[in-house]
Amino acid sequence: MTAQYGLTAIGNAIVDILAHATDDFMKAQIQKGMNLNSMNLISAERAAELYGLMGPATEMSGGSAGNTMACFASFGGKGAYIGKVADDQLGKIFAHDTRAIGVHFESAPLVGGKPTAQCLILVTPDAARTMNTFLGACTQLTEDDVDENLIAHSQVTYLEGYLFDEPKAKAAFFKAADLVKKHNRKLALTLSDPFCVVRYRDEFMSLVENHVDILFANEAELKELTQISDTDQAIEALRGKCDIIAVTLGEKGSAIITANDTLRIAAVAPTQLVDTTGAGDSYAAGFLFGLTEGKSLQECGRLGSIAASEIISHMGPRPLVALKSLI
Amino acid sequence: MTAQYGLTAIGNAIVDILAHATDDFMKAQIQKGMNLNSMNLISAERAAELYGLMGPATEMSGGSAGNTMACFASFGGKGAYIGKVADDQLGKIFAHDTRAIGVHFESAPLVGGKPTAQCLILVTPDAARTMNTFLGACTQLTEDDVDENLIAHSQVTYLEGYLFDEPKAKAAFFKAADLVKKHNRKLALTLSDPFCVVRYRDEFMSLVENHVDILFANEAELKELTQISDTDQAIEALRGKCDIIAVTLGEKGSAIITANDTLRIAAVAPTQLVDTTGAGDSYAAGFLFGLTEGKSLQECGRLGSIAASEIISHMGPRPLVALKSLI
Numbered sequence: 260m261t262a263q264y265g266l267t268a269i270g271n272a273i274v275d276i277l278a279h280a281t282d283d284f285m286k287a288q289i290q291k292g293m294n295l296n297s298m299n300l301i302s303a304e305r306a307a308e309l310y311g312l313m314g315p316a317t318e319m320s321g322g323s324a325g326n327t328m329a330c331f332a333s334f335g336g337k338g339a340y341i342g343k344v345a346d347d348q349l350g351k352i353f354a355h356d357t358r359a360i361g362v363h364f365e366s367a368p369l370v371g372g373k374p375t376a377q378c379l380i381l382v383t384p385d386a387a388r389t390m391n392t393f394l395g396a397c398t399q400l401t402e403d404d405v406d407e408n409l410i411a412h413s414q415v416t417y418l419e420g421y422l423f424d425e426p427k428a429k430a431a432f433f434k435a436a437d438l439v440k441k442h443n444r445k446l447a448l449t450l451s452d453p454f455c456v457v458r459y460r461d462e463f464m465s466l467v468e469n470h471v472d473i474l475f476a477n478e479a480e481l482k483e484l485t486q487i488s489d490t491d492q493a494i495e496a497l498r499g500k501c502d503i504i505a506v507t508l509g510e511k512g513s514a515i516i517t518a519n520d521t522l523r524i525a526a527v528a529p530t531q532l533v534d535t536t537g538a539g540d541s542y543a544a545g546f547l548f549g550l551t552e553g554k555s556l557q558e559c560g561r562l563g564s565i566a567a568s569e570i571i572s573h574m575g576p577r578p579l580v581a582l583k584s585l586i
Numbered sequence: 587m588t589a590q591y592g593l594t595a596i597g598n599a600i601v602d603i604l605a606h607a608t609d610d611f612m613k614a615q616i617q618k619g620m621n622l623n624s625m626n627l628i629s630a631e632r633a634a635e636l637y638g639l640m641g642p643a644t645e646m647s648g649g650s651a652g653n654t655m656a657c658f659a660s661f662g663g664k665g666a667y668i669g670k671v672a673d674d675q676l677g678k679i680f681a682h683d684t685r686a687i688g689v690h691f692e693s694a695p696l697v698g699g700k701p702t703a704q705c706l707i708l709v710t711p712d713a714a715r716t717m718n719t720f721l722g723a724c725t726q727l728t729e730d731d732v733d734e735n736l737i738a739h740s741q742v743t744y745l746e747g748y749l750f751d752e753p754k755a756k757a758a759f760f761k762a763a764d765l766v767k768k769h770n771r772k773l774a775l776t777l778s779d780p781f782c783v784v785r786y787r788d789e790f791m792s793l794v795e796n797h798v799d800i801l802f803a804n805e806a807e808l809k810e811l812t813q814i815s816d817t818d819q820a821i822e823a824l825r826g827k828c829d830i831i832a833v834t835l836g837e838k839g840s841a842i843i844t845a846n847d848t849l850r851i852a853a854v855a856p857t858q859l860v861d862t863t864g865a866g867d868s869y870a871a872g873f874l875f876g877l878t879e880g881k882s883l884q885e886c887g888r889l890g891s892i893a894a895s896e897i898i899s900h901m902g903p904r905p906l907v908a909l910k911s912l913i
Binding site: 276278279310311313314315316317318319320329347348349352355356359360374375574575577579 | 603605606637638640641642643644645646647656674675676679682683686687701702901902904906
């Protein structure tokens with residue numbers, strides 16, 4: 260059956276609040292338990308405290324899978340997004356930015372509960388980003404939000420590892436995985452974050468072996484998942500556990516691993532390196548756009564590199580120019 | 587008496603929602619009555635309609651005088667801001683961004699009324715910006731918000747012409763002007779927008795002649811105020827009506843007009859021309875920072891040019907680097 264959508268993504272629907280931070284600022288926060296260059300889950304109270312300490316910021320819709328969908332649509336792909344915002348100003352911003360780029364987004368907003376999720380992102384002078392997420396309304400994403408019709412009509416369904424951090428969202432995750440199998444579609448997973456892998460290593464490995472067709476990971480996540488500190492050995496340990504494994508390697512590009520082959524894809528140097536927020540999300544978008552358009556794996560990787568190059572050249576995780584204009 | 591603050595500004599406290607727009611998009615909106623490259627006051631209904639048509643956006647605190655204060659603080663100046671936000675998510679963002687850069691901001695937020703003001707800004711391929719403002723909570727700025735203590739202790743009080751668009755805010759404006767005189771401080775005014783000058787020409791001229799010490803205007807505003815279409819003749823018509831008149835001339839720089847002299851200040855070419863939103867606001871900030879630091883008028887103008895150059899090199903009206911690092 261021809262699919263109406265190339266890609267449907269399910270993730271935590273988040274508005275990013277981005278600010279530059281000095282190394283001294285980060286040192287003080289690390290003392291308070293912040294994990295540098297990672298995603299930190301924080302409470303509403305900690306979010307208020309940290310926001311009060313941060314410099315002036317810029318707001319932009321974010322969320323890992325949401326960024327991927329924005330990039331996918333920016334390449335010209337047709338897609339849908341499932342995620343939970345609240346019925347508040349930030350929720351309206353997220354919904355606007357998602358729909359404005361042509362992504363189908365009809366998840367019912369949460370009324371009368373927690374606010375829309377916010378991610379306080381600190382961008383350091385080396386362009387690395389440390390994320391501090393208050394999940395808010397995302398904690399109320401449930402199985403009921405997983406629209407079978409969307410998954411049945413999407414070539415690929417893409418899930419965030421981050422969803423595992425909330426029990427209801429995790430149940431939604433597994434429902435989606437089951438529906439993908441039922442409708443004979445493809446399942447893609449991003450491991451999201453090394454600390455996220457630490458939290459759910461065994462479950463992620465079981466998912467990769469039993470459900471996932473296409474896996475996205477960076478080096479740190481790959482090493483955490485396999486518990487092997489050498490990248491090449493970690494790749495060999497994972498090879499064949501699912502059809503395609505795309506490992507992003509920062510400025511070294513990426514590696515695409517299938518049962519019998521390893522393709523090395525070069526990075527595309529950005530015009531300027533400003534903020535790496537969303538680099539992995541955009542790579543996945545380019546890769547999956549290529550895949551759903553029937554391109555070779557080499558070309559899929561190249562599209563991933565092109566997308567990531569645009570994203571890291573400016574503050575914020577979503578493209579400022581139409582990615583299709585860069586192909 | 588030594589002033590505790592260099593500058594206190596009073597203005598409409600607004601969060602900007604910035605998106606790129608094509609010329610075709612703008613043509614369709616001009617048909618609906620939008621004034622290109624100007625500030626359009628819009629209703630909540632029109633804001634919802636226009637937002638629904640706009641592309642994905644970035645949010646950033648704005649407001650003309652708010653932008654000026656952010657730039658003034660970024661130069662290292664000590665200042666305060668008076669403006670009305672609502673007790674909502676966008677209001678918290680505005681308050682954060684204002685305080686985070688060191689500006690005193692303690693205006694009580696509006697509770698249970700209209701939302702924080704939003705400005706839908708469409709940036710066209712020529713880097714010009716067309717603003718569409720829903721004033722929301724700003725309509726409830728009143729004389730009670732004008733803190734005499736701040737004005738008494740500020741070398742200069744800076745007012746937006748935009749305040750005239752709401753009767754209560756206009757009353758607050760005149761209260762501030764009276765307090766400046768009472769405490770023997772200086773009053774600065776920006777004419778804000780050519781259409782704003784059309785709406786209040788006679789009152790603005792009376793203000794300039796009787797209250798204002800330092801006037802900021804661009805060419806279009808100058809011509810509207812004087813009703814003279816030749817810039818040099820318009821300058822002569824206005825010369826001496828207040829101590830200092832700073833006229834911004836875009837890429838031609840600016841002219842500083844005193845009773846007996848005209849100084850020509852060169853523009854500073856931006857690294858790239860992206861978005862002119864906030865150019866005039868940042869020029870005023872640099873100029874007033876210089877003035878409150880006792881610099882020559884030539885140097886004041888140069889600081890204005892430096893600030894404007896940084897602002898127009900990126901999306902959004904507030905600096906992305908510390909302006910003091912550019913001196």
